[in-house]
Amino acid sequence: PARAVAAMADQAPDSLDALNAIIKRSEPLVPGATQAVLGEGPLGASIAFVGEQPGDQEDHQGRPFVGPAGQLLSRAMEEAGLVRADAYLTNAVKHFKFEERGKRRIHQKPTASEVSHYRWWLDRELDFVAPKLVVALGATAVLALTGKQIPITRARGPADFEKPYAGFITVHPSYLLRLPDEAKAQAYADFVADLRRVHELGL
Numbered sequence: 001p002a003r004a005v006a007a008m009a010d011q012a013p014d015s016l017d018a019l020n021a022i023i024k025r026s027e028p029l030v031p032g033a034t035q036a037v038l039g040e041g042p043l044g045a046s047i048a049f050v051g052e053q054p055g056d057q058e059d060h061q062g063r064p065f066v067g068p069a070g071q072l073l074s075r076a077m078e079e080a081g082l083v084r085a086d087a088y089l090t091n092a093v094k095h096f097k098f099e100e101r102g103k104r105r106i107h108q109k110p111t112a113s114e115v116s117h118y119r120w121w122l123d124r125e126l127d128f129v130a131p132k133l134v135v136a137l138g139a140t141a142v143l144a145l146t147g148k149q150i151p152i153t154r155a156r157g158p159a160d161f162e163k164p165y166a167g168f169i170t171v172h173p174s175y176l177l178r179l180p181d182e183a184k185a186q187a188y189a190d191f192v193a194d195l196r197r198v199h200e201l202g203l
């Protein structure tokens with residue numbers, strides 16, 4: 001990884017477009033993904049959201065957070081008074097990793113070393129976007145932003161990522177989709193409450 005980072009640093013992208021061109025050209029660490037899914041949203045957005053990795057639909061469409069988890073995130077953002085188009089949305093890992101089961105492509109969690117491979121890009125990306133607040137959605141985003149494995153339940157809320165921007169940790173929307181029905185409503189309400197705090201912190 002040190003050599004890979006040095007090689008990437010050599011390319012010294014001087015803009016988000018230049019960085020995105022490098023990401024677009026890169027091969028997935030694990031073969032299979034259709035394309036790299038880049039971050040989306042305005043440069044200078046006051047809030048940036050970092051997810052885990054693109055899912056099946058993101059991989060096909062080439063846009064972050066357009067599948068079921070993304071739709072849930074959009075709905076919760078709206079309820080919290082956040083405008084999705086004003087935020088910057090990206091992922092810790094830029095390629096979909098999956099296991100084929102019949103016709104379905106089942107998401108596989110990226111390993112710590114895969115997350116670390118993509119960290120240099122994420123750091124540069126957030127430097128260019130320069131948000132006021134970065135929201136880590138779930139443990140993979142926390143690992144990507146801090147280099148540490150931290151349980152979400154303990155760290156949930158405002159966080160210090162030792163970066164120029166403020167940090168906030170909450171659950172990943174796909175976690176809400178996987179919960180048993182009787183737990184969903186409360187967990188969703190808690191997620192919206194977190195996003196209301198994010199909205200206030202990002203003002």
Ligand code: URA
Binds near residue numbers: 063
């Ligand atoms: N989950 C993520 O973490 N990111 C996406 O873009 C979609 C689903």
